[in-house]
Amino acid sequence: MRHLLILGAGTAGTMLANRLRRALDHDEWRVIVVDRDDDHVYQPGLLEVVFGHREPGQLVRSRSAQIADGVSVVKGEIDRVDTDARTVHLADGRHLSYDQLVIATGTSPHPEETPGMDGALWRRSVHEFYTLEGARALRDALDGFRSGRLVVHVTEMPIKCPIAPLEFALMAESELREQGLRDAVEITYVTPLSGAFTRPIASARLGHLLEERGITVEPDFVVERVDEDASALVSYDERSVPFDLLVTVPLNKGADFLARSGLGDDLNYVPVDPQTFLARGHDDVWAIGDASDIPTSKAGSVAHFSVEIFVPNFLEHIAGRRMTHSFDGHANCFIESGHGKALLIDFNYDVEPLPGKYPVPGVGPMTLLDESRMNHFSKQSFSWIYWNVLLPGRPIPLPSAMSMAGKHATEATP
Amino acid sequence: MTTTQSTTTTIGGHTVHVDQEGFLTDPDEWDPQLGEALAQQIGIALGPDHRTVIAFARADYTERGESPTLRRVSTGADVPVKTLFELFPGKPAKKIAYVAGLPKPRGCV
Known part of the structure; x- marks a missing residue:
């Protein structure tokens, strides 16, 4: 055996x-x-x-x-x-x-790797949402947050679900607007990347979405420490971003x-x-x-x-044979953007996330790289699929290799 | 893994292939002299500390086929991140790759 x-x-x-x-x-x-x-x-x-x-x-x-x-x-x-x-x-x-x-x-979050992050402010004004405990604590903190500086922050790449912090920023903006608090809150998105996301076209589109929502992006920010006295993120090149509420994605490690x-x-x-x-x-x-x-x-x-x-x-x-299947790095992610809408992105090792329709080319029903209600409903119904189809390993009618059909590649050429 | 379009350019008397942002597409076209010229292009005069970092980045690339992250350079070359920011101000990982004649770091996904 x-x-x-x-x-x-x-x-x-x-x-x-x-x-x-x-x-x-x-x-x-x-x-x-x-x-x-x-x-x-x-x-x-x-x-x-x-x-x-x-x-x-x-x-x-x-x-x-x-x-x-x-x-x-x-x-x-x-x-x-x-x-x-x-x-x-x-x-x-x-x-x-x-x-x-x-x-x-x-992989899991390690706030202790950044000086000052998991100190006196941890789970008070410094939060994460990658654990149940963290999500619950942040929910309570957001409930009491009426005005001030909300800073959404990524410590270092790679992170689990790299669109989640963007999603959080967009959803928080939407919630604050609905509560009539948007004007009292300044939202900043602080990232070690040079833009909103890792790949150029998605970064441009998502960056535009942040701009439309009045969210300021602080790019190329490599955090050195959290200054607990000043309530600020401090970078290695000595930039300082003060916060009243910091929602960070701590360093991720295996x-x-x-x-x-x-x-x-x-x-x-x-x-x-x-x-x-x-x-x-x-x-x-x-x-x-x-x-x-x-x-x-x-x-x-x-x-x-x-x-x-x-x-x-x-x-x-x-069986002692040569392996004949090859993974192409295929990923797709829903991005909840608030207001009952979501975006969907689909990409692999070599190909950027592109606009278009998914999974049926030209038809959808889902829209790539653009906000739609259908995407939101698809994300909502995903938990049933997760427990009942994906985990048991039942067949799902999505090809594992990425397809270019239904995508608009023209935007890929700068 | 991504195929990049390259064009030919002349830097410090060397004819090399570069991508749209000026990163060398063939690390074998690099030599220490070219490194000095590339550093000059972005306003850096190379000292011994710079050269240690560049040597590590090139050796690491040869071993792994990928431009190193800032964390990797710091650990591997034993230089604090703070110092890397002083040596290569602003965007150290990118500047290190640029001067070392390596592809632009992927910055992950």
Whole structure:
């Protein structure tokens, strides 16, 4: 009996466990998933908690309940991986051996990496929304926020769901307007990038949207520290952005055990072949989802499209054959922009997010890179798809490879 | 991974291929002399500290095929980020790549 060990039962790990359980011979392979707890959080819903549209409890379900029968679930904290001995050591002394190992332990915010960020102001006037606790605290802070300087901030790229801070800024602007408080609040978007987003065309369109909403962008801002006395962000080149309410995306890092195991880069992401997800220098270690260093967005859609490529490649690899499927970096993301509208962007390693229609070229019903109500409704209904179609690994009628059909590439040529 | 259009230009007597923003598209066309000329273009006179940083960036690119992030330069070349801002004011990661003859950093996605 051979052992496939999957570390992490989040979006990527759960989808993969369910898909591989069906694809692998039950007499030949045992599939084991390890996670530290049994709380699977529907992360796209965190912003809905922030704006009071959902209760935190509505986002959480049992991890093990999302995993197919026939997969063993182990609850435990991972201490380290010994790749020479093909063994994973848990913090409580147990160890698990493997023939193939998949790392799917994601990424998480680390406010302690920025001096002053998680000090006296933390969860008072300095907030994040990537955890349930953080989303709840920010919701309460926004409730009491009537006037002053709201600063939305990204510490360093890459971050999980890179459009989320933009989405937060747009939704906050919309909420404040509806409450009649917009004129009393100054909103600034502070980013280490040179514009609103990472890719030029999307950056220009999204930048324009921020401008229309009267949100000032402070670009190329590499934060050195949070000045707790002055309530200000301070950059390495000594710019200072004062705030009354700071909503930051702290430095994101992969899991600490990856550093201890010699498997992570300088931010604890696992260097992999971006086409196959096989960890560099290994033929029995893989990383999928946010845990890898592939140069595309850290997002659930990427995890989903990755799994589609991963499964057939994995089957070829364990059969001793050459892997014939190649991931193109496909990502798509909904961006809630407030006022009941949303934008949708679709891109990959090589191709920019472009305007157009999705998924049916010319028809939609969704609109790429432009606000529409249909996009908003699609995002709203996504949580049902997430729990009932995506996680169980049921087929979804979206191609994993990105398509250029229905997109307007002309704008791509400057 | 992105295919960039390149044009030919002459910098400090060297004929090189550059992208629309002036970043070299072929890092093999670089030599230390060209590095000095590229630095001059953006108003930097290279000193020993600059050269240490440039050498690290080029070695890292050779190893990984990607222009290093600011964090990576700071850790790898053992130079504090604050100092990198003093050496390459404004946009250090981009300026380092530019002077080192490497592609514009992706800045991630």
